[in-house]
Amino acid sequence: MNKVITINLNGRAYQLEEAGYEALRAYLDDASARLAEDPGKTEIVADLEQAIAEKCDKLLTPFKTVVNTDEIKKIIDEMGPVQGDAKETSDGGKREHQSGPRAPKRFFLIREDAVFAGVCAGLAAYFDIDVTIVRVAFVALTVFTGGAWLLLYIGLAVLVPYADTAEAMAQAHGEPFNAEALVQRAKERWGESYERVTGNKWDDLVGGMESKHAQHVKWREMKRQQKRQWKQQWKYRGQHMYHHNPIIGLLKAALSLMWILAEISLISTGMIFGWPLPAGIPIWVAVIALFIVFQAVIGPMRAAKYSSWDLSAPHAQAWQAGGGYNYVYNEWDGLVDGLTVLFLVIAFGWAYLHVPQVYEFVHHPIVTTQQFIGWLKSL
Amino acid sequence: MEKTESFEAIRRGLLEFSVLTVISHGDVYSADILGALENTEFKTQEGTLYPLLSKLRRESLLDYSWKESETGPPRKYYSLTDKGKDRLSDLKKYWEEITKTIKNLAK
Numbered sequence: 001m002n003k004v005i006t007i008n009l010n011g012r013a014y015q016l017e018e019a020g021y022e023a024l025r026a027y028l029d030d031a032s033a034r035l036a037e038d039p040g041k042t043e044i045v046a047d048l049e050q051a052i053a054e055k056c057d058k059l060l061t062p063f064k065t066v067v068n069t070d071e072i073k074k075i076i077d078e079m080g081p082v083q084g085d086a087k088e089t090s091d092g093g094k095r096e097h098q099s100g101p102r103a104p105k106r107f108f109l110i111r112e113d114a115v116f117a118g119v120c121a122g123l124a125a126y127f128d129i130d131v132t133i134v135r136v137a138f139v140a141l142t143v144f145t146g147g148a149w150l151l152l153y154i155g156l157a158v159l160v161p162y163a164d165t166a167e168a169m170a171q172a173h174g175e176p177f178n179a180e181a182l183v184q185r186a187k188e189r190w191g192e193s194y195e196r197v198t199g200n201k202w203d204d205l206v207g208g209m210e211s212k213h214a215q216h217v218k219w220r221e222m223k224r225q226q227k228r229q230w231k232q233q234w235k236y237r238g239q240h241m242y243h244h245n246p247i248i249g250l251l252k253a254a255l256s257l258m259w260i261l262a263e264i265s266l267i268s269t270g271m272i273f274g275w276p277l278p279a280g281i282p283i284w285v286a287v288i289a290l291f292i293v294f295q296a297v298i299g300p301m302r303a304a305k306y307s308s309w310d311l312s313a314p315h316a317q318a319w320q321a322g323g324g325y326n327y328v329y330n331e332w333d334g335l336v337d338g339l340t341v342l343f344l345v346i347a348f349g350w351a352y353l354h355v356p357q358v359y360e361f362v363h364h365p366i367v368t369t370q371q372f373i374g375w376l377k378s379l
Numbered sequence: 380m381e382k383t384e385s386f387e388a389i390r391r392g393l394l395e396f397s398v399l400t401v402i403s404h405g406d407v408y409s410a411d412i413l414g415a416l417e418n419t420e421f422k423t424q425e426g427t428l429y430p431l432l433s434k435l436r437r438e439s440l441l442d443y444s445w446k447e448s449e450t451g452p453p454r455k456y457y458s459l460t461d462k463g464k465d466r467l468s469d470l471k472k473y474w475e476e477i478t479k480t481i482k483n484l485a486k
Binding site: 011012031035038043050053054078080081 | 410423424426430451452455
């Protein structure tokens with residue numbers, strides 16, 4: 001089951017599947033961008049829309065009222081890439097391969113794919129490689145440098161901002177902004193054009209055709225539904241502004257500061273604010289442990305932020321996961337995250353005390369890793 | 380016939396000529412133009428044709444009129460202006476000269 005979006009092509013309403021709609025929007029945006037210098041831009045885009053509308057008409061019957069995604073992609077293929085002013089096409093087919101303007105790539109933390117702070121996810125997006133590879137590399141480097149590498153992770157986690165807006169998210173992946181933010185922008189734009197395709201206009205179009213009466217009723221119902229969703233979205237937006245409450249922010253800042261100070265005191269003196277570490281625990285394990293505890297504590301706070309954050313910065317995943325306009329993170333998600341981390345810490349502590357291999361690994365990481373590699377080679 | 384990338388420039392240069400030729404047959408609809416070019420070397424897509432038609436109209440080589448359609452909204456039917464007809468006959472003459480030259484060079 002796919003969501004359907006009603007669009008206005010040269011004054012006529014068409015229903016497209018959501019993914020198809022996005023593809024079409026991208027095609028038309030691209031066409032507009034390429035024709036930016038062309039004095040006949042408005043006319044050409046109208047002609048293109050007309051041609052698309054006619055191709056859609058051919059696919060629709062009284063019993064098939066929605067154009068599906070594959071059909072839209074086929075139509076876009078048939079239309080072909082739009083070529084700018086004919087004079088400029090003398091530079092060969094190069095223009096055809098150009099896509100929209102590319103946003104500059106920036107390194108952001110990405111909390112959606114984060115295990116701890118999203119450093120690895122951010123790096124993976126930046127270098128366009130699998131996040132698992134980055135994670136394995138990080139763990140390996142941490143082990144081989146006896147924990148020193150972890151400081152880099154912590155430094156990045158503290159200094160690099162989160163990709164909290166759709167634009168930042170696009171930049172993190174180095175993708176054209178309109179690809180990621182398309183959904184949001186399109187929905188806004190569509191909401192406006194939607195008002196333009198008012199019931200009156202539709203009535204004119206339908207004229208006296210009784211056979212289309214059923215379609216009309218359906219369309220009205222959809223219109224009502226979409227309006228509701230719009231209202232809700234704006235309502236949530238309002239809440240978002242209100243929600244940004246300073247107490248959570250201050251608390252989080254205070255905790256972050258405490259944690260950073262604790263890490264500094266741990267690294268410089270080998271003690272946490274004067275408390276010595278339990279016997280036999282190396283500093284690098286304590287550094288990780290502190291970080292994990294910190295994450296576990298601020299988890300629920302992050303959830304509070306999440307619940308208001310989502311709508312101001314919808315990203316592809318959230319939209320798809322929610323499949324709707326008003327998917328909001330469950331407040332409990334963060335708490336569950338925190339508890340999971342806490343459970344992992346306890347499990348690790350237990351394993352440290354009761355599983356000799358884990359104890360060995362903590363104390364002699366390099367030796368244990370070499371043994372492990374040796375064991376792998378012997379397989 | 381082998382179609383290499385290097386012919387692409389010739390094809391593109393002659394597209395305007397071929398489009399004007401198709402329109403010279405009388406009022407044609409954009410889908411008719413695409414259909415006429417469909418099985419030729421000048422097979423074209425909307426993405427290329429529409430910007431070209433817009434440019435030719437700006438140069439007042441062609442014009443269009445709206446005509447009612449049975450199946451949908453009114454359509455644009457293109458026809459050549461006098462200036463467009465002059466341009467087409469100039470192009471034809473020039474084309475004949477060029478082919479003559481090429482033949483002579485080959486002798």
